[in-house]
Amino acid sequence: MAPITGKTRLTGIIGWPIAHSLSPVMHNAAFAALGLDWSFVPFAVPPERLAEAVTGLSALGVSGFNVTIPHKVAIMPLLDRITPEAELIGAVNVVDNRDGVMTGYNTDGIGLLAALNEGFGFEPAGKSVLVLGAGGAARAAAAALGSAGASRIALANRSLESAAGLARALEPRLPGTAFSVHGLAALAERSFLEDFDLIVNTTSVGMADDAFPGLSLAGLKPGLAVYDMVYAPPVTPLMKEAVACGVPNANGLGMLVAQGEAAFAIWTGRTPPTGCMARALAALPSPGNP
Template identity: 65%
Template sequence: MTITGKTTVTGIIGAPVAHSLSPVMHNAAFGALGLDWVYVPFPVPPARLEAAVAGLAAAGVAGFNVTIPHKVAIMPFLDAIDPDAELIGAVNTVLVREGRLTGYNTDGLGLVAALAGKLTFDPRGKSVLVLGAGGAARSAVVSLARAGAVRVHVANRTTDAAVTLVDLVAGRLEGTAFAAGSLDALADPAFIGSFDLVVNTTSVGMSGDSFSGLDPALLKSGACIYDMVYAPPVTPLLAQCGAHGIPCANGLGMLVAQGEAAFRIWTGVAPPEGCMERALAAFLPEPCKP
């Protein structure tokens, strides 16, 4: 890659941001298409967020991704916000055009695409259990409802947070029945056996921990599990699924798919099929199968 004065710049802001895999994906796609674009990380402390956003726009970047802890905090500093991102209450992608900043959220789109690509799962007409009630859960709930799920139940350690999330979306997403509750229900065979899909949106599994009471063997025949965690590649939850022959996947597919959606927003074209995923596969240690 040769960077010149004509190179178009994109990137990602966060704190920290050095661990991000997004530069690997996007630079591979730019190279594959022969685009004179580059993607770089911008470490931005919370206290400097407003100044950084204004500076990126002034510097002429074409767009950038947003990661923790800025996904919510950035919203007041944008000129426009996509309706779904507004409903989710978080932005992970910003398009800059003629100094005007528009925020999007591609996380949910990435989830739905990953479900189709990795598990051949279509949410239409299905019942889904979402574990967690944070920002990732909000994007999952909105996108699953948009994709046609007829029932979405949010289970969280703090029930109030689950109720707040459901109250936020229930009146704005018709055609989906929403419910909220605590994680205690995971131990009920009748409850867990009523879902077609379980999605973990929390950090549980990153440190080798697991959900107390959740036994994937209690899922109905044909049900599957999607774990947004991708490091480690096999969480205890996915290991349990593998032991019982339950279809499952980690969050790497979602990471790739949300990146592909952001790429299309900035460039107007799709990255070559499989390019970003191959770049990650070459960069990361050999992943293990559940």
């Protein structure tokens, strides 16, 4: 990295906790590759000090920053503008600061679609997708897939109430997509699973080497793909099941990189060199947090 001077443009990420974020590695590698006098640092911001932090980052002239747990929703009323994509998803993961005007974006959906295309050549238009989970990541996934033309999105979650609430929030905004809500017990039914073209895990299941009880991918229709947003461990039980059944699969690192590349472009107007961020992550001894 070049020395930091009074001319260096500053970017970063806010979250709580934030010490193990991979974003500084990705972005600083891209800045260096393009010879940009920019730097990216993590900022640990406790929830009760979020408003102060946003005001401070604006006052300091920070060019932009990523937003991660637990601030993605809470930051929205603190910003000057929210893009339509972020408003639909109901969360912000990127803030751009232009002349003191703070604009909130969400690149999670862009990252997912890019990762699916690169990993499987998957295009959502006309496809049927099973989304596991009903939290913020599930909303980003469902909004992106629906906006890209998915004909059906089934939400499977432990809490039917949460899944139903997500479906109600998205249905009026995505009239071309049919939504349905299911409990996790449905995952044990082959007749339920065999209609899908893609399964996306948006939950934390797999991080502790745990699995979805009863879920079997054996015998499902050819062409099915599995995308697990979990990337630590790099091969989750869901992915192992997919490998055993010959189902194409990938973990969440591709989405992490793609959303980071989109954020980088928002701030700098430049595209990171192809593969630069991914190579920076691959050089690390083990994955961390986004």
